[in-house]
Amino acid sequence: MIFDESGAQALLQQACAPAGIDPAGATLISLGQNAVFDLPELGLVAKVGRTPGSADRAARELALAGWLDGAGVPVVRPADPVVHLAQEHPVTLWHRLEPAVRPARPADLAPLLRALHALPAEPAPPAALGRRDLLAPVDSWLATAEGHIDPADAAFLRDRKETFVTAISELTPYLPFGPIHGDALPRNVHITPGGPVLLDLEYMASDLREHDLVVLALSQDRYGVPAEEVAAFNTAYGWDVREWPGFAVLRGARETASAAWVAQQTAGNPSARAEFRRRVDSLRDGEAAVRWFAF
Numbered sequence: 001m002i003f004d005e006s007g008a009q010a011l012l013q014q015a016c017a018p019a020g021i022d023p024a025g026a027t028l029i030s031l032g033q034n035a036v037f038d039l040p041e042l043g044l045v046a047k048v049g050r051t052p053g054s055a056d057r058a059a060r061e062l063a064l065a066g067w068l069d070g071a072g073v074p075v076v077r078p079a080d081p082v083v084h085l086a087q088e089h090p091v092t093l094w095h096r097l098e099p100a101v102r103p104a105r106p107a108d109l110a111p112l113l114r115a116l117h118a119l120p121a122e123p124a125p126p127a128a129l130g131r132r133d134l135l136a137p138v139d140s141w142l143a144t145a146e147g148h149i150d151p152a153d154a155a156f157l158r159d160r161k162e163t164f165v166t167a168i169s170e171l172t173p174y175l176p177f178g179p180i181h182g183d184a185l186p187r188n189v190h191i192t193p194g195g196p197v198l199l200d201l202e203y204m205a206s207d208l209r210e211h212d213l214v215v216l217a218l219s220q221d222r223y224g225v226p227a228e229e230v231a232a233f234n235t236a237y238g239w240d241v242r243e244w245p246g247f248a249v250l251r252g253a254r255e256t257a258s259a260a261w262v263a264q265q266t267a268g269n270p271s272a273r274a275e276f277r278r279r280v281d282s283l284r285d286g287e288a289a290v291r292w293f294a295f
Contacts (some may be wrong), residue, residue: 001087001267008035008048014086015048021093030187033202040096044079049090058083058090060127061202065094067125068201073115075198076190097190097197104189106216106229108196110236112181112189117209119179132182132205133251135161135168138260146261148273153280157260160283164253171246172175175209175239185219185236213241214250222255222292225263255283262295 001007005028012035016023023046026037035048049058062083068075080093138161142154181188182203190197201274216233217240219225234240241247259279265272275293282290 003035003050005031005035009037010045011048011086011089012037012091013036015084015089015091016046019082019084024116033045033091034200038096043096043155045076045094045096047090047092047094048086049291052088055083055085055088055090057202058092061204062092063127064125064129064204067127068116068198071119073119073198074195075201098192100191101193102191104191104196105234106186106225107236108189109186109216110198110233112198113184113212115238116179116181117212123146123178128204129179129204132180132203132207132211134211134257135165138257141260141264145266145276148266149263149276151275154263156280156284157263159254160252160256161260164256167249168232168253171208171249173208173210173246174244177208178206180205180209180212182207182211184215208246208250210241210244210246210250212257213237213239214247214254217242217247218251218254221289222258223294224291255279257281258292265295 008031009026009028012023021042023037023039023042025041026039026046029036029038029045033050035050037048039046039048047058049055064080065075069077073133076094076097077095081096084091084093138157142149142157145154147177181198181201182205183200188198188200190199199294216230218226220227220230230278259276262272262276262279266276272295275295278290279292282288282292
């Protein structure tokens with residue numbers, strides 16, 4: 001099936017029916033690795049996973065959210081500990097937050113990351129935190145796009161992936177190793193009347209804290225986040241990751257993964273094909289400031 005709004009909504013209906021939950025009136029909030037639906041009449045938000053067979057990852061996210069909440073990190077809270085399934089796609093239910101008082105800005109992310117990065121590696125969280133392997137899904141994403149992208153582009157990204165796998169293993173961190181968010185962007189922050197709350201924990205890991213800081217620095221160059229917003233984030237966090245010698249390595253790895261992620265959406269999607277072409281061409285040409293556009 002095509003994972004679009006209507007497909008995800010059908011999955012939501014299938015998953016909720018056995019639990020006696022009626023998702024009538026569900027409104028799509030976002031569509032990416034998950035389809036996120038607002039269920040205002042139930043006071044819930046539902047997340048429908050794009051990838052079949054990923055129930056374990058969804059259960060892990062529920063457990064980690066409860067752990068962070070107990071540790072005092074402002075985080076979205078599960079409404080149901082059960083992962084519901086529809087055609088092997090995981091569906092999870094969360095407490096609906098109060099409407100945002102304003103859009104989140106990079107500086108709103110900084111105190112949340114500081115709280116998360118202050119958590120020690122021990123005692124262990126209730127779900128295993130592996131490494132943040134940005135590049136692990138690259139081969140499967142490119143395989144999904146077979147027949148829709150140039151095989152030379154797929155080979156280029158696979159070779160690039162292997163180069164960065166080696167380079168990451170040789171990095172020396174500046175910050176202490178430990179729990180990270182894994183996808184630290186303002187889109188994963190919700191500004192409630194009581195302050196910012198952290199969302200989307202599916203990529204949480206135990207790894208270089210620098211991973212969480214590279215995301216925003218890259219967004220300035222590739223996605224048009226204003227330099228002053230990034231500077232405000234760095235001031236609030238207390239450090240600019242671009243001062244770290246390993247920055248270029250983590251940036252390159254994330255760019256490689258981001259290009260491959262778009263590849264999986266190219267079937268029947270001219271906009272995705274154009275964006276994939278833009279990303280691959282800029283990586284081939286070493287053009288670090290070519291603007292990319294989010295999906």
